[in-house]
Amino acid sequence: MIRFTAKLPAGCLILALAVTLAPASDIFPYPFHIDQLDNGLKIVSIPLENPDIIAYYTIVRSGSRNEIEPGKSGFAHFFEHMMFKGTKQVPRPAYDDYLTRLGAGTNGYTTDDYTCYFVVFAGRDNLEEVVRTEADRFLNLYYDEEMIKTEAPVIEGEYLASVSNPGRRLNELLRDTAFEAHSYKHTTLGYLRDIQDMPNQYAYSQLYKKRFYAPDNTLLLVAGDFDHARLMELVRANYGAWEKSNYELVTPVEPPQKAPKRAHLPWPGPTLARLAVGFHGPAFSDAVSDKAALDLLAAVAFDSSSPLVQRLVRVEQKCLSLNARFGDNRDPGLLVFSSVVKNDADLAYVETEILRELDRLKKEPVSAEDLARIKSNMKYSLADALGTTDGVAGTLAFYINLTGDPGTLNRLFALYDRITPEDIQAAAAKFFRPENSTTVTLTGGGAR
Numbered sequence: 001m002i003r004f005t006a007k008l009p010a011g012c013l014i015l016a017l018a019v020t021l022a023p024a025s026d027i028f029p030y031p032f033h034i035d036q037l038d039n040g041l042k043i044v045s046i047p048l049e050n051p052d053i054i055a056y057y058t059i060v061r062s063g064s065r066n067e068i069e070p071g072k073s074g075f076a077h078f079f080e081h082m083m084f085k086g087t088k089q090v091p092r093p094a095y096d097d098y099l100t101r102l103g104a105g106t107n108g109y110t111t112d113d114y115t116c117y118f119v120v121f122a123g124r125d126n127l128e129e130v131v132r133t134e135a136d137r138f139l140n141l142y143y144d145e146e147m148i149k150t151e152a153p154v155i156e157g158e159y160l161a162s163v164s165n166p167g168r169r170l171n172e173l174l175r176d177t178a179f180e181a182h183s184y185k186h187t188t189l190g191y192l193r194d195i196q197d198m199p200n201q202y203a204y205s206q207l208y209k210k211r212f213y214a215p216d217n218t219l220l221l222v223a224g225d226f227d228h229a230r231l232m233e234l235v236r237a238n239y240g241a242w243e244k245s246n247y248e249l250v251t252p253v254e255p256p257q258k259a260p261k262r263a264h265l266p267w268p269g270p271t272l273a274r275l276a277v278g279f280h281g282p283a284f285s286d287a288v289s290d291k292a293a294l295d296l297l298a299a300v301a302f303d304s305s306s307p308l309v310q311r312l313v314r315v316e317q318k319c320l321s322l323n324a325r326f327g328d329n330r331d332p333g334l335l336v337f338s339s340v341v342k343n344d345a346d347l348a349y350v351e352t353e354i355l356r357e358l359d360r361l362k363k364e365p366v367s368a369e370d371l372a373r374i375k376s377n378m379k380y381s382l383a384d385a386l387g388t389t390d391g392v393a394g395t396l397a398f399y400i401n402l403t404g405d406p407g408t409l410n411r412l413f414a415l416y417d418r419i420t421p422e423d424i425q426a427a428a429a430k431f432f433r434p435e436n437s438t439t440v441t442l443t444g445g446g447a448r
Helices: 075-082 092-102 124-139 145-163 166-178 192-200 202-212 228-239 289-302 307-315 344-363 368-385 389-403 407-418 421-431
Strands: 002-005 014-020 032-037 042-047 053-060 105-110 115-122 218-224 261-266 273-280 319-326 334-341 437-443
Touching (some): 032 228, 042 228, 053 124, 053 389, 075 145, 075 202, 092 115, 092 124, 115 124, 115 389, 124 228, 145 166, 145 192, 145 202, 166 261, 166 334, 166 437, 218 228, 218 389, 273 344, 289 307, 289 319, 289 334, 289 344, 289 368, 289 407, 289 421, 307 319, 307 344, 319 344, 334 344, 344 421, 344 437, 368 389, 368 407, 368 421, 389 407
Parallel strands (some): 042 218, 261 437
Antiparallel strands (some): 002 014, 014 032, 053 218, 273 334, 273 437, 319 334
16 A cells, blocks of 8 residues: 655655565564655665664665776775765764764675665664764765775775685686676676776766765665654655655666687686686566576575585585575576586586586476475575574665565565476576586686
8 A cells, every 4th residue: 555644844755655564474574664755765664672773774776787887897886985984074083983982883785786884783762863874974975086096096905805816706707708798797896997997087986976876776774673653754854855866777788698608717826726607597586486496496406415515525525615606686697606626627527517417407306305495494594584683684685675675575485485396497497508608717826
């Protein structure tokens, strides 16, 4: 049910969806509210009985997905840094003092699809100050050209530290090789050449901020010990003047891959060999079965207790690790199988065994018993994650970025429940095709 609440200050019309109560069968056990200001800011509120603790999350749909202009990668991560620089009203030292006084924990992180900022604090009496201070830093972030020139080398150092890790460098190579058009081609850190050019991009940074650091591209997620009506009163007062962007992001469409791709990275120093095999896969969906079926395939066939992993890691000891990573993305991403291989000479063997297992999954359905076990394990893992205030907010932050609705978690797990062995078999046949694959390898000492 949708209703409009009248008699609010100008700029603060609220579109409110009535509080949603969790049916007994739902995996997410807490009632929640969804409200929206007329500037587009969406607020998801989850009052909990956990005494005194509040988790206040701000989710901006700004990630590598947004970086569609050539030469402008890395700006989503750049803003994660700049958002902690303060405003004219609350400069960085004052912001640090406020966090210390509250005993609050705060941080931020950037992903392919969104950037998340959070403050976890005690005391509902502190809610007003947190809402006011967080609103100020989003509405009034201040930095100048000199601050960019100072911060860019810090970001460059973070990039260099990241790519000194062979696994991260291999992931960078995989994405760059697999994608031709979509902005998932680069990681959230961006390309080094673009980071080094950031000091010259002050004007573009202001454009990026105007496009994406706007209420119609942002969600507030608040969980914990507070009164919902009081929260909304504070949000209206502090965020109502935030001007919407009206910018519509159109990401490049990735063309279908028509032939297998390969790339190799010789590592300059000694390191264990690494292998990653990626396939273009589907975007996240809580309604269409493909992605859910592939999630379950990964858990059944490639978790630590699966026959293939047991054989290659424990029995034959060819690999130090072997896993499947199928990220949930707003646009179609990659389905990745990766391994750390003990001997360079075994890279081809491990790759063959992974592909052999995928071929088997196309021809043979997984056992109903294994599938039921994995579904049960996933439910228990989620229940454990939802056991604390910050766990509730941290888990939901990921999912509401995808759909804007906490109910997506219930729909997703209902979809998992409906997945059959035949659904998994069909998804394997659909996506694990040779022409849809990209294989990247890494060996140490400059070996090829």
